[in-house]
Amino acid sequence: MPTVLAVLHAEDVALEFVSVLNRHADEDLRVLVGVPAAELVLPGGLPLRERLDLLAPHMEPGRNTADAPPPEWLAERLPPGTRVWTHSPADHRMRRGRFGWTVARVAGSVTCSVGDSPHLQILADRAVTLDRAQTAAKISFVARHGCALLDSKVADRLVTTDRVPAVERFFHVWQEEADRLYALTASLGDEAALADDPWEFRGSPYEAGRLDATAAWVTRWAAPDDGPVVEVGACEGALTARLLAKGYTVRATEPNPLFRERLEREQGIVALPDSLEDLAARQAHPARIYLLAEMLYYGQDLDLLHDLPADMLLISLSGERMADTLWPWVRGQDVWRVTDRRELAAPALETVCDGLAYVRKRGSKGLALTRAGAVDERPRTGAAS
Numbered sequence: 001m002p003t004v005l006a007v008l009h010a011e012d013v014a015l016e017f018v019s020v021l022n023r024h025a026d027e028d029l030r031v032l033v034g035v036p037a038a039e040l041v042l043p044g045g046l047p048l049r050e051r052l053d054l055l056a057p058h059m060e061p062g063r064n065t066a067d068a069p070p071p072e073w074l075a076e077r078l079p080p081g082t083r084v085w086t087h088s089p090a091d092h093r094m095r096r097g098r099f100g101w102t103v104a105r106v107a108g109s110v111t112c113s114v115g116d117s118p119h120l121q122i123l124a125d126r127a128v129t130l131d132r133a134q135t136a137a138k139i140s141f142v143a144r145h146g147c148a149l150l151d152s153k154v155a156d157r158l159v160t161t162d163r164v165p166a167v168e169r170f171f172h173v174w175q176e177e178a179d180r181l182y183a184l185t186a187s188l189g190d191e192a193a194l195a196d197d198p199w200e201f202r203g204s205p206y207e208a209g210r211l212d213a214t215a216a217w218v219t220r221w222a223a224p225d226d227g228p229v230v231e232v233g234a235c236e237g238a239l240t241a242r243l244l245a246k247g248y249t250v251r252a253t254e255p256n257p258l259f260r261e262r263l264e265r266e267q268g269i270v271a272l273p274d275s276l277e278d279l280a281a282r283q284a285h286p287a288r289i290y291l292l293a294e295m296l297y298y299g300q301d302l303d304l305l306h307d308l309p310a311d312m313l314l315i316s317l318s319g320e321r322m323a324d325t326l327w328p329w330v331r332g333q334d335v336w337r338v339t340d341r342r343e344l345a346a347p348a349l350e351t352v353c354d355g356l357a358y359v360r361k362r363g364s365k366g367l368a369l370t371r372a373g374a375v376d377e378r379p380r381t382g383a384a385s
Contacts, residue, residue, distance in 0.1 A: 001081060001082070001083050002030070002079075002081070002082050002083065003024060003027070003029060003030070003082070003083045003084075003085070004029075004030045004031070004032060004077070004078060004082050004083070004084050004085070005017055005020060005029060005030070005031045005032070005084075005085045005086070006031075006032040006034070006074070006078070006084055006085070006086040006087075006099075006103045007031070007032070007033060007034065007086065007087065007099075008033075008034040008035055008068060008087060008095060008096045008099040009033065009034070009035060009059070009157070010031075010033050010038075010055040010056070010058040010059045011055065011059055011141075011142075011145070011146050011149060011159075012087070012096070013031060013042075013052070013055055014052050014055065014137075014138055014141040014142070014146075015138065015142075015159070015163060015164055015165075016087075016113040016115060016165070016168060017085060017113060017168070018048070018052075018130060018134050018137065018138055018168065019128035019130060019134070019168045020085050020168075021042065021048060021051055021052075022048070022128075022134060024044065025044065025045075025048075026044045026045055027044040028041050028042070028043050028044050029041065029042045029044070030077075031055075032074065032077055032078075033055075033058050034068040034069055034099050035060070035066050035067075035068055036058070036060060036066065037068075037069040037073065038058045039077060040054065040055075040058065042054055042055075048133075048134065048137045049137050049140065049141075052137060052141045053141075053144075053145075055141075055145075056144075056145040059145060059146065061146065061148040061149050061152065061157065068095065068098070068099050068102070071102055071105065071106050074102065074103060074106045074107075075106050078103070078106055078107050082107065083111070084103060084107045084109075084110045084111070085110070085111050085112075085113070085170070086099070086100045086103040086104070086110050086111075086112055086113075087099055087100030087103075087112060087113060087115055088100050088112040088113060088114055088115045088117065088122065088171075088181070089101035089104060089112070089173070089178040089179075089181040089182035089185065090117055090120050090122065090181040090182065090184065090185045090357070091115040091116050091117065091185070092115075092116045092117055092118055092119065092185065093115070093116050093155075093156035094156070094185070094186065095156060096115060096116075096156065097182060097185050097186070098182070098186075098191075100112055100115075100178070100182075101178050101179070101181075101182035104173060104174075104175055104178035105175055105178065105179075108174065108175055109172065109173065109174045109175065110172070110173060110178070111125075111126075111170050111171070111172050112170060112171055112172075112173060113168065113169070113170055114169040114170065114171065116156075116162075116163060119359060119360075120184070120185070120352075120357050120358075120359050121357055121358050121359070122169075122171055122356065122357040123171065123355070123356060123357065123358075124169035124170060124171050125170060125171045125172050126169070126170040126171070127167055127168070127169045127170075128167065128168050128169075128170075129166065129167050130166050130167070130168065135166050138164055139164070142159060142164065146159060171356070173356070177353060177354070177356060179194055179195045180195045180198065180352075180353045181353055181356070181357070182194065182195075183195035183198035184198055184199070184352060184353065187199065190256055192256075193256050193258035193259050194258075196236075196262070197236060199235075200352060201235075201236070201238035202238070204350060204352075205350070206345065206348045206350045206361045207238070207361075209345055210344055210345035210364050211238055211239050211242055212242065213344040213345055213364075214239060214242075214293050214316055214344055214364070214366070215239060215242035215243055215246065217314065217316075217342065217344060217366050218243060218248070218289070218291060218314060219246060220340075220379045221289060221312060221314065221340075221368060221379060222248070222288060222289050224246065224247035224248045224249070226288055226289075227249070227287060227288055228248075228249040228250065228251045228285075228287050229243060229248055229249070229250055229251070229287065229288075229289050229290075229291055230251045230253065230279070230285055230287045230289070230290045230291065230310070231243070231250055231251070231252045231253065231291045231293070232253050232276055232279065232290060232291065232292045232295060233253065233254060233255075233276070233292070233293075233295035234250075234252035234253060234254045234259075234263055234271065235254060235256075235259050235263070236259050236262045236263050236266065237252065237262070237263035237266055237267040237269075237271075239291075239293055240252050240263065240267050240269070241266070241267055244267060244269070250269065251272065251285055251287065252267070252269060252271045252272065253271065253272040253273070253274045253275075253279065254271050254272075254273070255273055255274065255275040255278075257273070260273060272285070276292075276295075276300055276304055277300075277304060279308060280304040280305075280306075280307035280308055281307070283307065283308075283309045285309065286309035286310070287309070287310055288310065288311050288312060289310060289311075289312045289313075289314060290308050290310040290312070290313050290314070291314045292305075292313060292314070292315045292316070293314075293315075293316045294316055294317065294318075294364065296315065296317055296321070296325070296326065297317070297321060302325070302326070302329040303329075303333075305336070305369075306333070306335045306336075310371070311370065311371050311374040312339070312368060312369065312370050312371070312374070313336065313368070313369040314366065314367075314368050315366070315367045315368075315369065316344055316364050316365065316366045316367075317364065317365060317367075318362035318363055318364060318365070319347075319362065319363055319365050320362060321362075322365050322367065326367065330367075330369070334372065335371065335372060336369035336370065336371060336372065337369065337370050337371075337372055338367065338368070338369060339368040339369065339370045340366070340367070340368035340379075341365065341366065341367050341368070342365070342366045343363070343364075343365055343366075344364040344365060344366045345361075345363050345364040346363050347360060347361060347362055347363035348360070348361045348363070349361070
């Protein structure tokens with residue numbers, strides 16, 4: 001079976017795949033480099049240092065924004081039956097993660113380096129401890145060819161100690177698993193919608209508990225006959241469904257067209273394409289309550305909340321995010337008053353992607369804000385349960 005090593009940058013071979021070179025020490029090994037696009041062969045039988053030196057002409061430490069090659073370029077060079085080693089679709093360095101995801105989609109299945117994954121623990125199928133000579137070859141390669149990377153101003157090109165591992169870890173994924181890992185890692189961008197139910201709301205005990213608690217919290221402050229609840233950033237409608245089941249009219253908004261299509265199909269309602277910015281600017285959907293559940297993670301201008309046409313905001317976020325961003329904003333303004341604060345879900349460790357990895361779920365805290373001067377700030381007694 002032919003073997004190909006596909007990496008975004010030439011130095012990645014030396015930093016993450018030395019054990020693969022050692023595994024094929026006596027064989028020619030094809031390498032595909034994404035940026036700048038190149039194809040080369042590392043001949044078998046050469047000393048490790050000499051094989052690594054062949055990568056040097058393909059390194060461009062200052063090139064950080066060039067496009068990776070399209071899937072068609074990869075498909076021409078990855079015929080069926082090729083064993084492919086590449087980056088993890090869950091690599092925290094998003095360009096490498098996207099490259100590994102693209103390779104997986106082209107090849108159908110790949111073996112991935114765990115790479116840079118500070119927030120997601122992946123269960124490796126293979127872990128190789130390098131000996132001193134192999135580790136020395138890595139360090140020497142950086143010293144001779146990658147000194148600029150030790151002081152890179154671009155975070156995903158910066159070579160740090162943990163990005164020169166002495167134990168190289170790998171795992172195998174099929175295309176569908178790669179989709180889920182990439183969507184999970186890209187969760188703060190539009191590409192989260194590449195996979196159905198990327199946050200596993202349907203199967204996660206943690207997410208089910210958080211959503212149930214959030215829906216119950218809404219019933220504390222609004223009854224179904226109080227009019228519609230505007231749910232901002234409803235995603236695929238996991239929380240929407242719970243509120244609909246309790247008899248509420250939900251005006252769900254979701255700017256991502258893929259999420260919105262799934263929400264409408266699964267919940268049988270018409271959703272609005274409005275973003276938070278749209279809702280604040282247009283003020284076209286007045287309601288007693290605006291619900292912003294786990295969606296203020298995207299660097300939004302919090303002053304937009306002043307312009308939402310509502311008397312009450314129900315906001316949920318992780319405790320860390322609440323403390324770092326929302327509370328300082330709340331203390332610095334006088335439009336909203338704190339009416340309620342509560343824990344909706346405690347932090348938890350939970351497996352994801354069918355047990356391929358596990359992650360710390362950060363927990364969820366709820367904060368109810370009432371517009372200063374609003375008449376009724378009391379919980380709704382007798383609301384739906």
